[in-house]
Amino acid sequence: MDILVWTYILVGLSFALYIGIAIWTRAGSTKEFYVAGGGVSPLANGMATGADWMSAASFISMAGVISFAGYDGSVYLMGWTGGYVLLALLLAPYLRKFGKFTVPDFVGDRYYSNKARVVAVICAIFISFTYVAGQMRGVGIVFSRYLEVDINTGVVIGMCIVFFYAVLGGMKGITYTQVAQYCVLIFAFMVPAIFVSMQLTSNPIPQLGLGGTVSDGTFLLDKLDGVLTELGFNAYTTGQKPMIDMFAITLALMVGTAGLPHVIVRFFTVPRVKDARLSAGYALVFIAILYTTAPAVAAFGIYNAIDSVAEKPVNDLPEWVQNWQQTQLIQIDDKNGDGMVQYLAEAEKNELTIDKDIMVLANPEIAELPNWVVGLVAAGGMAAALSTAAGLLLVISTSVSRDLVKNFNPGISDKKELMIARAAAAVAVVVAGYFGVNPPGFVAQVVAFAFGLAAASFFPVIIMGIFSKRMNKEGAIAGMLTGLVFTLSYIIYFKFGTDLFGVPAAHLTAENWLFGISPEGIGSVGMLLNFIVGFVVSMVTPAPPVAVQEMVEDIRIPRGAGEAQSH
Amino acid sequence: MTHQEKMKAYWRKNVKILLSLLVVWFCVSFGCGILLVDFFNQWHIGGFKLGFWFAQQGSIYVFVLLIFVYVWLLNRLDREFDVHE
Numbered sequence: 001m002d003i004l005v006w007t008y009i010l011v012g013l014s015f016a017l018y019i020g021i022a023i024w025t026r027a028g029s030t031k032e033f034y035v036a037g038g039g040v041s042p043l044a045n046g047m048a049t050g051a052d053w054m055s056a057a058s059f060i061s062m063a064g065v066i067s068f069a070g071y072d073g074s075v076y077l078m079g080w081t082g083g084y085v086l087l088a089l090l091l092a093p094y095l096r097k098f099g100k101f102t103v104p105d106f107v108g109d110r111y112y113s114n115k116a117r118v119v120a121v122i123c124a125i126f127i128s129f130t131y132v133a134g135q136m137r138g139v140g141i142v143f144s145r146y147l148e149v150d151i152n153t154g155v156v157i158g159m160c161i162v163f164f165y166a167v168l169g170g171m172k173g174i175t176y177t178q179v180a181q182y183c184v185l186i187f188a189f190m191v192p193a194i195f196v197s198m199q200l201t202s203n204p205i206p207q208l209g210l211g212g213t214v215s216d217g218t219f220l221l222d223k224l225d226g227v228l229t230e231l232g233f234n235a236y237t238t239g240q241k242p243m244i245d246m247f248a249i250t251l252a253l254m255v256g257t258a259g260l261p262h263v264i265v266r267f268f269t270v271p272r273v274k275d276a277r278l279s280a281g282y283a284l285v286f287i288a289i290l291y292t293t294a295p296a297v298a299a300f301g302i303y304n305a306i307d308s309v310a311e312k313p314v315n316d317l318p319e320w321v322q323n324w325q326q327t328q329l330i331q332i333d334d335k336n337g338d339g340m341v342q343y344l345a346e347a348e349k350n351e352l353t354i355d356k357d358i359m360v361l362a363n364p365e366i367a368e369l370p371n372w373v374v375g376l377v378a379a380g381g382m383a384a385a386l387s388t389a390a391g392l393l394l395v396i397s398t399s400v401s402r403d404l405v406k407n408f409n410p411g412i413s414d415k416k417e418l419m420i421a422r423a424a425a426a427v428a429v430v431v432a433g434y435f436g437v438n439p440p441g442f443v444a445q446v447v448a449f450a451f452g453l454a455a456a457s458f459f460p461v462i463i464m465g466i467f468s469k470r471m472n473k474e475g476a477i478a479g480m481l482t483g484l485v486f487t488l489s490y491i492i493y494f495k496f497g498t499d500l501f502g503v504p505a506a507h508l509t510a511e512n513w514l515f516g517i518s519p520e521g522i523g524s525v526g527m528l529l530n531f532i533v534g535f536v537v538s539m540v541t542p543a544p545p546v547a548v549q550e551m552v553e554d555i556r557i558p559r560g561a562g563e564a565q566s567h
Numbered sequence: 568m569t570h571q572e573k574m575k576a577y578w579r580k581n582v583k584i585l586l587s588l589l590v591v592w593f594c595v596s597f598g599c600g601i602l603l604v605d606f607f608n609q610w611h612i613g614g615f616k617l618g619f620w621f622a623q624q625g626s627i628y629v630f631v632l633l634i635f636v637y638v639w640l641l642n643r644l645d646r647e648f649d650v651h652e
Contacts, residue, residue, distance in 0.1 A: 066623075071604075074622035078596045081627045085592045088634045089585050093641075207624060211613035219614030237619045239604075246601050254596075272652045274642060281634035288627050295623040467582075556578050559650045 006375035022165030033170030034101040046282025048178035056138025056385035064356025066298035070236040079253025086258040088280030092267040096276035104403040110465040111473040135389040136436025146378035159433040181383035188380025192363035206296035232345030248521030256451025259459035273558035301359030310343040320365035329355040397425035452523025456483035460530040474541040479534025487526035577648040
């Protein structure tokens with residue numbers, strides 16, 4: 001059977017599975033809709049968190065980014081896993097003990113202020129929307145690449161699927177579909193990686209293959225360093241980014257991960273505090289499987305690409321190169337007309353352009369795997385994009401129905417609240433789909449900044465809310481606003497300064513960055529400012545009421561989490 | 568010990584565990600993987616330079632371990648202070 005048929009079969013089967021699960025697990029109450037009834041096992045929650053967390057970008061693009069960045073790409077590997085340590089140690093158990101449904105719930109109650117709650121709702125919605133638009137686009141791209149339909153049709157099909165199980169099933173439906181999606185995506189990522197590793201290094205474990213030797217007996221990484229430096233590139237295993245920027249980006253990504261509302265909310269779904277701790281551990285295991293394989297895929301990919309294309313005759317390239325040339329993901333332009341492909345660091349002489357996504361997408365073909373594996377990778381990419389989109393949409397709908405509608409109309413019935421939550425989810429799907437079809441030019445750049453904003457707004461106020469009894473609402477609001485405004489202005493100035501304020505582009509270069517920190521890493525400075533401003537302001541304003549101090553004491557003690565769910 | 572003093576002692580021990588684990592968290596990622604990467608790169612394990620290995624592999628393995636060590640220590644602490652569920 002050819003690739004297209006296999007892709008239709010595998011993608012179709014996986015969709016049927018998700019829809020089946022959605023029907024089987026539909027939500028009957030707001031508690032089921034918001035937190036899956038609070039009865040998810042730590043293992044299932046860990047798996048769901050993994051799928052929720054790993055987006056189309058993690059699945060398709062991250063390995064490719066590392067292929068070209070080498071050591072510098074480590075910021076993503078450490079940043080997007082290290083955050084789970086913070087989450088497990090500093091946030092998840094206490095928020096679970098607090099026992100309500102959303103992050104703005106916590107901020108509003110702990111800081112006894114509806115203003116703080118509204119600021120938190122706005123942050124949550126803004127972060128989630130920027131993030132979800134990218135996912136919808138990802139769904140469209142996977143569809144168009146593998147199923148030969150138009151990107152927009154792909155986005156609409158993706159919307160319908162997400163609509164179905166997010167609106168119907170709420171958190172309960174999402175959780176169990178995410179478990180299935182995790183299995184699909186990890187299988188799809190690992191199978192080609194294992195085969196490529198075997199082919200290249202004769203070691204079936206990619207994590208070890210990365211440190212192994214290639215057929216001529218030299219170490220893969222040494223060989224790669226040599227080949228790249230010869231072509232005028234930087235060595236793979238040493239970095240280009242200044243150390244301070246590496247540090248700041250890694251920190252911003254870690255702290256941002258721990259502050260992302262769609263990740264935090266997953267830990268509200270387990271029954272007990274100790275389950276929340278354990279569940280974060282499982283989540284990181286499931287994430288680490290992909291995140292330790294990705295750097296191997298990255299190195300294998302760039303090695304294979306150079307090995308099979310560079311200095312080869314233009315008319316006699318491997319079949320997979322010709323296939324991907326049609327999609328423009330590989331472009332070859334024989335500038336000097338010598339009939340050979342030159343891959344060089346110098347832009348004027350370079351004849352080969354490789355899109356980063358190729359490192360994962362073309363893997364099965366490079367390894368000469370059967371056609372069904374290609375279909376599997378398509379289903380995996382789709383699973384990664386859909387699971388993340390669904391998690392984000394739920395945060396948006398919950399923010400509207402619970403933090404805004406319910407909070408300001410406490411008398412509303414459970415049934416009505418559930419209806420509003422469903423309606424909000426439906427509207428959010430449509431809005432996200434719109435952004436998927438008409439992506440604002442800034443989406444790609446903005447997704448990375450969602451982390452900076454989460455780091456600079458949520459993380460410090462939640463930490464202070466748990467670890468300091470003295471922190472009050474004045475401090476929290478001042479801190480959140482300072483962190484947010486600072487981070488946002490810095491990013492807007494350096495990314496859109498020319499378009500918005502007519503700042504000459506020459507002023508927006510790396511030399512003018514504050515302490516040499518790029519906009520990607522500035523969230524860590526925003527976070528520090530948030531902590532400092534929050535602390536100082538709270539010291540000069542009255543302490544929080546006794547009831548709030550008692551609440552803080554209560555969330556520090558695990559016992560009694562079961563009863564804390566209703567209120 | 569009154570109940571309140573006991574809870575204070577529990578919290579102090581908890582914070583102590585957190586801080587020691589976070590020190591390890593910082594050392595393997597920011598320490599070995601970024602600040603001292605060149606220093607660690609003078610050694611090798613297999614085909615990896617050690618600093619590079621910490622940045623792309625080792626730190627992640629340690630993160631996973633840290634969470635399970637934390638779960639184990641805290642479950643023990645909860646039982647010791649009789650606040651377990």
